[in-house]
Amino acid sequence: MKPSPFEYHRASSIEDAIAALARHGEGALLLAGGQSLIPMMNLGLATPDLLVDVGNLSDLRYVRVQDGSLRIGALATHSAIMGAGPSALACPMLIVAYQSVAHHTIRNRGTLGGNICHADPASEMPLVLMLLDASMVIRGARGERVVAADNFFIDAFETQVGPAEMLTEIRIPAQAAGEGYAFEEMSQRKGDFAIVSAGCRLSMREGRMMNVHFGLTGAGDRKRRMSVVEARLEGAVPDDRVLTDAAELAVVNADPSDDIHADVAYKLDLVRALSRRVLTSAVQMAAK
Ligand SMILES: Cc1cc2nc3c(=O)[nH]c(=O)nc-3n(C[C@H](O)[C@H](O)[C@H](O)COP(=O)(O)OP(=O)(O)OC[C@H]3O[C@@H](n4cnc5c(N)ncnc54)[C@H](O)[C@@H]3O)c2cc1C
Numbered sequence: 631m632k633p634s635p636f637e638y639h640r641a642s643s644i645e646d647a648i649a650a651l652a653r654h655g656e657g658a659l660l661l662a663g664g665q666s667l668i669p670m671m672n673l674g675l676a677t678p679d680l681l682v683d684v685g686n687l688s689d690l691r692y693v694r695v696q697d698g699s700l701r702i703g704a705l706a707t708h709s710a711i712m713g714a715g716p717s718a719l720a721c722p723m724l725i726v727a728y729q730s731v732a733h734h735t736i737r738n739r740g741t742l743g744g745n746i747c748h749a750d751p752a753s754e755m756p757l758v759l760m761l762l763d764a765s766m767v768i769r770g771a772r773g774e775r776v777v778a779a780d781n782f783f784i785d786a787f788e789t790q791v792g793p794a795e796m797l798t799e800i801r802i803p804a805q806a807a808g809e810g811y812a813f814e815e816m817s818q819r820k821g822d823f824a825i826v827s828a829g830c831r832l833s834m835r836e837g838r839m840m841n842v843h844f845g846l847t848g849a850g851d852r853k854r855r856m857s858v859v860e861a862r863l864e865g866a867v868p869d870d871r872v873l874t875d876a877a878e879l880a881v882v883n884a885d886p887s888d889d890i891h892a893d894v895a896y897k898l899d900l901v902r903a904l905s906r907r908v909l910t911s912a913v914q915m916a917a918k
Pocket residue numbers: 659660661662663664665666667668669704705730731732733736739740741742743744745746747748752753754755791795796797798821822823824
């Protein structure tokens with residue numbers, strides 16, 4: 631398949647990219663690693679009439695710790711983030727979850743910024759960034775704004791980034807020492823998009839779960855973080871009954887659809903099993 635005709639502009643700076651988007655209006659799209667956008671164009675699912683290529687803006691490829699947060703430039707590739715020392719030190723859960731994201735070739739080109747702006751409901755990183763209380767820096771002609779991950783994702787393939795704006799940075803607070811975390815998924819082949827994935831992050835104080843963050847992908851396009859499950863667990867002693875109840879609550883609140891990979895019944899079984907598994911692992915890690 632071939633994409634429909636489009637114009638091409640290679641941006642020389644963030645300001646140049648934003649100005650090109652603003653000049654052109656809604657038909658313009660940024661091109662980062664191209665790992666989602668180009669397949670969408672080839673399938674006729676995206677038909678931009680201008681591509682603003684930001685792939686050369688190496689200023690936005692950094693991964694560093696600053697003021698207690700991991701700061702990731704929007705154009706840092708998945709591989710660069712996984713391999714960067716500061717990522718593992720500040721946000722080990724990110725590295726654990728990254729093991730499930732795509733294949734090496736895709737990770738070498740695809741960027742975290744592009745991944746979250748694409749906002750595929752099946753993607754792991756939008757969920758992980760919500761569980762890590764991340765925030766996103768969005769730049770437009772009028773300046774910068776910072777949006778919490780919980781508010782950044784509006785719907786499937788829709789985020790807070792406006793037509794003449796660009797995501798420039800992802801900020802993730804460093805994880806507290808002693809925190810427990812886990813991320814697991816089921817996909818047909820390693821590196822494929824997950825059928826269902828589950829993530830959890832929590833602390834233990836005097837035998838009780840605190841600061842519980844829990845969520846899923848594959849449980850419905852608008853379901854990522856599951857506050858009802860978090861509320862059931864917050865302050866509770868993590869015995870067998872509580873963890874089983876929480877996994878059942880995740881099932882009751884999940885709303886997956888049939889697709890070519892799995893039917894609803896199978897997905898709900900995965901929600902139950904993976905929820906239980908990540909909760910148990912996170913509790914065991916935090917209790918050490
Ligand atoms: C075979 C295959 C398997 C994959 N498996 C997985 C997987 O298991 N899990 C997963 O999460 N992903 C997976 N992906 C997607 C991959 O992670 C992509 O790299 C990522 O989704 C897009 O990043 P990109 O840099 O290539 O963005 P692009 O494709 O260049 O852009 C994607 C979208 O984001 C917009 N955009 C890009 N950068 C910015 C920015 N800075 N500001 C505003 N808008 C921006 C673009 O305009 C476009 O709409 C897979 C892709 C392929 C092809």
